[in-house]
Amino acid sequence: MNPDRYSRQTRVAGIGEPGQIRLSNSTVLIVGCGALGTHLADTLARAGVGSLHLVDRDIVEWSNLQRQVLFTEQDAEQELPKAIAARDRLRAINSTIQITGHVADCSAEFLANLPERPDLVLDGTDNFPTRYLINDWCRQQGLPWIYAGAVGTEGASMVVTKESACIRCLWPTPPAQSDVGNCETTGIVAPAIAAVTAFQSAEAIKLLLGQTPTKGVFTCDVFRGTYSVLSVADRPSDDCVVCSGGSYPALTNEPAQAVTLCGRDAVQIDPPDRPPIDLASLAEQLKGTVEGLALTAHLLRFEVDGCRFTVFPGGRALLFGVHDPLRARALYDRWLA
Numbered sequence: 001m002n003p004d005r006y007s008r009q010t011r012v013a014g015i016g017e018p019g020q021i022r023l024s025n026s027t028v029l030i031v032g033c034g035a036l037g038t039h040l041a042d043t044l045a046r047a048g049v050g051s052l053h054l055v056d057r058d059i060v061e062w063s064n065l066q067r068q069v070l071f072t073e074q075d076a077e078q079e080l081p082k083a084i085a086a087r088d089r090l091r092a093i094n095s096t097i098q099i100t101g102h103v104a105d106c107s108a109e110f111l112a113n114l115p116e117r118p119d120l121v122l123d124g125t126d127n128f129p130t131r132y133l134i135n136d137w138c139r140q141q142g143l144p145w146i147y148a149g150a151v152g153t154e155g156a157s158m159v160v161t162k163e164s165a166c167i168r169c170l171w172p173t174p175p176a177q178s179d180v181g182n183c184e185t186t187g188i189v190a191p192a193i194a195a196v197t198a199f200q201s202a203e204a205i206k207l208l209l210g211q212t213p214t215k216g217v218f219t220c221d222v223f224r225g226t227y228s229v230l231s232v233a234d235r236p237s238d239d240c241v242v243c244s245g246g247s248y249p250a251l252t253n254e255p256a257q258a259v260t261l262c263g264r265d266a267v268q269i270d271p272p273d274r275p276p277i278d279l280a281s282l283a284e285q286l287k288g289t290v291e292g293l294a295l296t297a298h299l300l301r302f303e304v305d306g307c308r309f310t311v312f313p314g315g316r317a318l319l320f321g322v323h324d325p326l327r328a329r330a331l332y333d334r335w336l337a
């Protein structure tokens with residue numbers, strides 16, 4: 001290895017050669033290879049974290065290139081799986097570390113079968129069910145993880161360690177995606193991702209070095225120019241089912257079932273215990289973003305991302321124009337979760 005590779009990083013007080021060795025002996029799981037995940041992976045690969053595991057179930061699309069830093073036009077043209085495109089790009093950036101790309105849904109089963117135990121898990125997802133899964137699994141395993149989310153011009157991030165509150169201590173159940181907005185309907189600017197992942201990756205490096213993480217929730221609005229850390233309860237709650245109850249709801253609940261419909265270019269997704277969908281307010285939210293929006297007494301139809309959705313009030317949906325269940329799950333969570 002070229003001796004200059006990490007020379008500017010080891011010069012920083014508190015890192016040095018011993019810190020660099022700690023990083024090179026560390027394993028990090030990054031869940032999601034979208035905007036957050038690619039920024040995080042880029043920073044940690046360049047910093048010399050010894051083993052990176054990337055998991056994502058989706059493919060590279062043209063709408064990703066505005067903010068998902070590891071991808072190229074060629075990746076979008078070839079519709080490469082994000083975990084593979086990111087892995088290959090990262091290998092060209094740093095050939096001295098191990099990079100593993102998993103084209104998979106980050107489920108309880110996936111986490112249970114990881115080939116290597118991570119020291120830290122980073123949230124690069126775009127949905128709350130997966131964040132609560134990460135929370136519950138990390139609590140069960142005694143691992144730290146770092147939450148992050150961004151939408152519009154805003155972002156937020158928080159370190160969760162054994163000593164701190166977990167995400168369920170603060171918000172016992174996942175918020176509805178429609179309450180917080182998402183990148184599809186509200187949009188997203190790249191600097192919001194850069195700001196929030198700057199906090200998240202700095203905290204990641206600190207944790208791997210054995211330094212004390214920042215307490216509280218980092219929030220920013222990059223267009224208003226506001227950056228702050230809000231204080232929240234800084235210890236596990238006695239009322240939390242995970243921290244005090246020792247139960248891990250996201251690990252035991254069945255994931256949404258995706259079934260390819262035989263003989264049709266369609267996948268059915270039927271989540272077992274999701275709250276009913278208010279089709280009228282969903283239709284209102286999607287107006288102007290999707291094509292062919294049609295609401296009847298029994299269902300909602302629309303077309304987006306090359307897929308035709310038929311959604312029923314109980315949350316069951318038929319996705320036409322896709323046959324890969326992973327792709328269908330990704331589209332379902334993007335538009336309906």
Ligand SMILES: [Zn+2]
Binds near residue numbers: 166168169170236240
């Ligand atoms: Zn908790």
